[in-house]
Amino acid sequence: MTSFPLTFSAEVAQARKAGTPVVALESTIITHGMPYPQNLEVARLVEADVRDAGATPATIAVIDGALHIGLDPEQLSTLAQAKGVAKLSRADMAVCIAAGRTGATTVAATMIAAHMAGIAVFATGGIGGVHKGAEDSFDISADLMELAQTPVTVVAAGAKAILDVAKTLEVLETQGVPVIAYGQDSFPAFWSAASSLRAPLRLDDPALIARAHQIRAEMGLPGGQLVANPIPTEAEIPAEELAPVIAKAQADATSHGITGKQVTPYLLQRIFELTEGRSLTANIALVRNNARLAAKIASSLHINDA
Numbered sequence: 001m002t003s004f005p006l007t008f009s010a011e012v013a014q015a016r017k018a019g020t021p022v023v024a025l026e027s028t029i030i031t032h033g034m035p036y037p038q039n040l041e042v043a044r045l046v047e048a049d050v051r052d053a054g055a056t057p058a059t060i061a062v063i064d065g066a067l068h069i070g071l072d073p074e075q076l077s078t079l080a081q082a083k084g085v086a087k088l089s090r091a092d093m094a095v096c097i098a099a100g101r102t103g104a105t106t107v108a109a110t111m112i113a114a115h116m117a118g119i120a121v122f123a124t125g126g127i128g129g130v131h132k133g134a135e136d137s138f139d140i141s142a143d144l145m146e147l148a149q150t151p152v153t154v155v156a157a158g159a160k161a162i163l164d165v166a167k168t169l170e171v172l173e174t175q176g177v178p179v180i181a182y183g184q185d186s187f188p189a190f191w192s193a194a195s196s197l198r199a200p201l202r203l204d205d206p207a208l209i210a211r212a213h214q215i216r217a218e219m220g221l222p223g224g225q226l227v228a229n230p231i232p233t234e235a236e237i238p239a240e241e242l243a244p245v246i247a248k249a250q251a252d253a254t255s256h257g258i259t260g261k262q263v264t265p266y267l268l269q270r271i272f273e274l275t276e277g278r279s280l281t282a283n284i285a286l287v288r289n290n291a292r293l294a295a296k297i298a299s300s301l302h303i304n305d306a
């Protein structure tokens with residue numbers, strides 16, 4: 001029991017009662033990561049992918065001061081069109097709930113809420129990481145520290161080239177976060193399946209990813225796992241094609257004085273504009289792919305638990 005409103009959607013409540021697998025989904029990708037109406041279409045498709053793979057989707061958000069674990073279709077549609085929604089990370093969630101406001105959860109905040117609700121697996125597109133120029137800006141996403149302390153397995157398509165991917169991997173290593181590439185040696189680069197960086201770990205079987213999650217819990221290790229799932233190759237965009245677009249988006253962010261929480265949403269929006277939506281098509285394919293893998297991991301975990 002909590003002193004604040006904690007609301008489960010009907011299907012999530014049902015899954016909890018029946019003890020069937022649930023996959024958490026974040027909402028910042030909806031409110032700050034993609035434009036309307038594509039954001040709503042994607043949110044619906046991703047939920048359907050989780051269901052088709054035999055698990056229940058739980059999209060997480062704070063609405064009018066209530067923490068929602070799973071949104072009904074109407075809430076999802078309202079959130080996708082809402083203006084001025086807060087972007088919530090670890091630091092912001094309690095204030096948003098206390099003040100009765102509405103906010104979308106980032107990877108960090110979604111992990112916290114999922115763990116509270118007993119959900120072990122979470123699918124998203126890309127995680128936050130160490131930004132380019134972090135040696136001056138100190139801009140390092142709270143997502144990385146969350147992975148080090150909250151026991152949720154997060155499935156993402158690696159890290160976007162808007163980040164310094166090598167530094168992101170270094171911080172994850174320092175923080176003791178297992179970074180597991182799925183089915184390949186290379187660390188995936190979001191829009192491209194492969195990068196020049198090797199992933200620290202590799203597993204090819206969702207059941208083993210679930211097993212490792214369970215073993216960490218038995219060992220009393222805090223923190224989760226990052227599963228880096230490559231984009232399906234037919235949906236890839238070559239890195240050479242995106243490099244100048246990312247550089248332009250970054251230059252625009254600097255010249256407009258964008259800092260703090262605004263950096264990631266600004267870059268995502270600029271890249272969408274500069275690629276005339278092409279970045280979004282790839283983004284959709286990879287999020288859906290992650291949702292399917294997360295559902296398999298959640299289902300295996302469930303079998304291991306039983």
Ligand code: PSU
Binds near residue numbers: 029033142261264268
């Ligand atoms: N990266 C993406 N798409 C996203 C995000 C990151 O490719 O939508 C969102 C996620 O919600 C992530 C957040 O948790 O941005 C990270 O923001 P920041 O860099 O401010 O920590």
Ligand code: MN
Binds near residue numbers: 139142260261263
């Ligand atoms: Mn940041």
